[in-house]
Amino acid sequence: MTAAWAADEEPQTQNIAHNDDVVRARQQVRTLAQRCRLSLVDQTKFITAASELARNTLVYGGGGELRSGLVEREGRRGVAAVFEDSGPGIPDIDLAMTDGWTSGGGLGLGLSGARRLVDDFVLDTEVGRGTTVTIVKWAR
Amino acid sequence: MSERVPVLRIGDILLVSIQVDLEDQAVLNLQEDLADQIVTRAARGVVIDITAVEIVDSFVGRMLATIASISRLLDAETVVVGMRPAVAITLVELGLSLGGVRTALDLEKGLALLRRSASGADPR
Ligand SMILES: Nc1ncnc2c1ncn2[C@@H]1O[C@H](COP(=O)(O)OP(=O)(O)O)[C@@H](O)[C@H]1O
Ligand SMILES: [Mg+2]
Numbered sequence: 001m002t003a004a005w006a007a008d009e010e011p012q013t014q015n016i017a018h019n020d021d022v023v024r025a026r027q028q029v030r031t032l033a034q035r036c037r038l039s040l041v042d043q044t045k046f047i048t049a050a051s052e053l054a055r056n057t058l059v060y061g062g063g064g065e066l067r068s069g070l071v072e073r074e075g076r077r078g079v080a081a082v083f084e085d086s087g088p089g090i091p092d093i094d095l096a097m098t099d100g101w102t103s104g105g106g107l108g109l110g111l112s113g114a115r116r117l118v119d120d121f122v123l124d125t126e127v128g129r130g131t132t133v134t135i136v137k138w139a140r
Numbered sequence: 141m142s143e144r145v146p147v148l149r150i151g152d153i154l155l156v157s158i159q160v161d162l163e164d165q166a167v168l169n170l171q172e173d174l175a176d177q178i179v180t181r182a183a184r185g186v187v188i189d190i191t192a193v194e195i196v197d198s199f200v201g202r203m204l205a206t207i208a209s210i211s212r213l214l215d216a217e218t219v220v221v222g223m224r225p226a227v228a229i230t231l232v233e234l235g236l237s238l239g240g241v242r243t244a245l246d247l248e249k250g251l252a253l254l255r256r257s258a259s260g261a262d263p264r
Contacts, residue, residue, distance in 0.1 A: 003163040010211075019142065019163040019164050019165050020142075020163050022160050022163060022164065023162075023163050026161060026195065027161070028175070033158060040226050041225075041226045041229055043226075044194065044195055044224075044229070044230045045229075045230050045233065047194070047195045048195045048196070048197050048230050048234060051195060051197040051199075052197055052198060052234075055164070055197075055199065088242070097160045098236050100235075101182070106198065106202075106203055107201070107236070109198045109199045109234055109235045109236060110197075110198055112235065113198065113233070113234035113236075116233050116235070117230065117233055119233060
């Protein structure tokens, strides 16, 4: 994590195993983004990034887990989402982060686009172990 | 089972209004339904109303672009109406400019746009 979970509450956990879990992931982070009082544009960016990453967890990671909640750093509040899978991992990170590159049938904008849409983006992956992507958007 | 989005017909125009957060399979179903109905109902135009849609990610964005291309091949025209400003900003930053997709601010303007291009007054 790039910041500490907010002290006053536990992050929520949600399985990502089916298509409808991607919808649920969007709903979960929407509620948090609203509670964090992100602007409407920032909410939209954060939910969109989360949607891309949830789909990657499902499609490429073979399913996994989303942890999300409010975070704090130096007196600022933000919303964080951590997508974790034990799938195949990403062999070439630079390639995977390239706009338009996909190993499947996508548009290749999920990872690269998500990075542009959030404030903090951390990709941790290892072939054979899995992939964890953490995103944070800070309230202004 | 994923829900199916109803496709309405007004004259030779198909109208779809997306009212719920669709899972990916429902998005693909909609794409197929529209391609089907453009042909079976001899539609000349398709209006996709996304006024109620809070986010458009690359999957939905691709569906919009694909429907626009498919309809063009089938001699129909697609207009996406009602995109929220926050959605437009996010789409551009995501990297999707949807260059091949015609848009209008609302349903009325979208229908007017289709009428104009049907009468040849708005050649592209
Ligand atoms: N969780 C993941 N596990 C394994 N590979 C992944 C994961 N997420 C992304 N990738 C790889 O990175 C590529 C780029 O992802 P993305 O930018 O979301 O584009 P797309 O989903 O359209 O392929 C994917 O095609 C895939 O090869
Ligand atoms: Mg993706």
